[in-house]
Structures are given as structure tokens and as C-alpha cells.
Amino acid sequence: MLLRYAANLKVAKELLEAAKPKLKNDKGLREAFESFNLSPELVRVVGAAETAAAVLFGLSIFSKRLSQLGSIITIVVLGVAIQKHFKAGHGKEGAQHAIDVVSLAGLSLADTLVSRK
Numbered sequence: 001m002l003l004r005y006a007a008n009l010k011v012a013k014e015l016l017e018a019a020k021p022k023l024k025n026d027k028g029l030r031e032a033f034e035s036f037n038l039s040p041e042l043v044r045v046v047g048a049a050e051t052a053a054a055v056l057f058g059l060s061i062f063s064k065r066l067s068q069l070g071s072i073i074t075i076v077v078l079g080v081a082i083q084k085h086f087k088a089g090h091g092k093e094g095a096q097h098a099i100d101v102v103s104l105a106g107l108s109l110a111d112t113l114v115s116r117k
Helices: 002-023 027-035 042-058 064-087 091-114
Strands: none
Touching (some): 002 027, 002 042, 027 042, 042 064, 064 091
């Protein structure tokens, strides 16, 4: 459990760092979203989703359900980001950060599903 919580805090930190420019509605991110054929208005929505997931991961010490919900949000949001990076031709290098965070979120989710407590 302690290892899962440490991993959750790492994911929360990464998500918060990624969400900050999105919540500020960064012009470069708006253009990036347009290049991925996404509405630029989604920048703040994605930032809010990442922030919500980060908060859930931070509070996951109190309940594994919070960890599960944070994991699901992270996997969905960053799963789309990974898919868009590959579709845009950025390859694994372009999607590597999202892949790393999704991997940690997936491991956290798997751990909560198999643990009895």
C-alpha cells in the first residue's frame, strides 16, 4: 500500500505539472490541440481533468476508490493523448511522457483491484 501511495504521489505531481499550462489556456497548447484535430476549448477541460485526477491520487491514502477513480481518469485522458501523438506521427518519443504516467496509473489501478484491503 505504501508503495502504491508513493507511485500515486508521483503520478499526481506529473499530472499537476502537465495541467498548469492547460489551465492557463496556453496559446501553444491551443495550437497543438488544433493540430491534433481537437477543439482548442478542450485545453482547459483536459487541464481540469488532469487536476481532478491529481487531487484524487493525492487523497488516495484515505480510500482505494479514490485511487481507482484517479487512475481511470488518467488512463482515459492520457490514452487519447497517446493515440493523438501516434496519429500525428510523433511516434513513441512524442508520447513517452504520457505512456510513463499511464503505466504508473495502470499499475496503481491493478494493485487496488487485486489487494484485499
